[in-house]
């Protein structure tokens with residue numbers, strides 16, 4: 078079953094075209110790697126698929142329903158309840174503890190405090206951070222912070238996880254460990270994952286690879302043949 082499907086997306090910033098005719102889909106439980114050169118439109122595509130940006134034209138469907146025509150408020154609710162996000166620099170709130178950070182999206186979703194912290198603790202335990210819930214996030218290593226960011230993204234039980242260079246700030250050994258963890262969790266939870274990366278070793282973890290070039294999406298094999 079397709080979780081997110083984009084057809085013929087066009088999106089410009091002023092006179093700069095970022096997406097020219099981009100079509101891509103990710104199925105339930107599938108890990109899709111999105112590769113491509115700098116400035117080719119990967120982040121814009123990710124932002125469109127996750128409802129942060131609306132395209133100038135084209136259509137995006139989430140779970141069979143149009144996403145791009147929803148109101149901003151409805152898209153925000155959808156992002157909060159159905160989508161998880163992991164970025165290059167975990168983007169944890171530094172003033173808060175690790176447990177606070179993981180519980181935060183649940184609290185925003187009106188989960189009761191006790192339950193939110195119990196869920197956060199369970200995820201931290203699952204990611205090997207069970208002892209670190211009381212720490213400030215600034216005290217974590219890069220790999221620990223990324224695992225905490227993954228815990229936070231998955232704590233709400235998302236159906237789609239959007240990851241933009243999730244290992245970009247990590248050394249290769251730590252990055253590999255974080256990827257294995259992320260992929261394992263995606264498999265266990267049946268989450269669809271859209272993973273933007275420059276790194277072929279990271280993309281090797283995916284089920285399918287596409288390349289964004291000049292605002293269009295090619296299958297990795299097509300991109301190779303066009304070289």
Ligand SMILES: Nc1ncnc2c1ncn2[C@@H]1O[C@H](COP(=O)(O)OP(=O)(O)OP(=O)(O)O)[C@@H](O)[C@H]1O
Pocket residue numbers: 090093094095113114115116117118119120121122
């Ligand atoms: N908010 C914005 N305002 C203006 N131009 C933008 C904006 N976001 C993206 N662009 C432009 O759109 C094009 C595609 O950018 P995008 O960030 O999607 O590429 P990318 O493949 O993610 O690049 P990178 O790998 O460097 O992150 C680029 O020319 C970029 O300069």
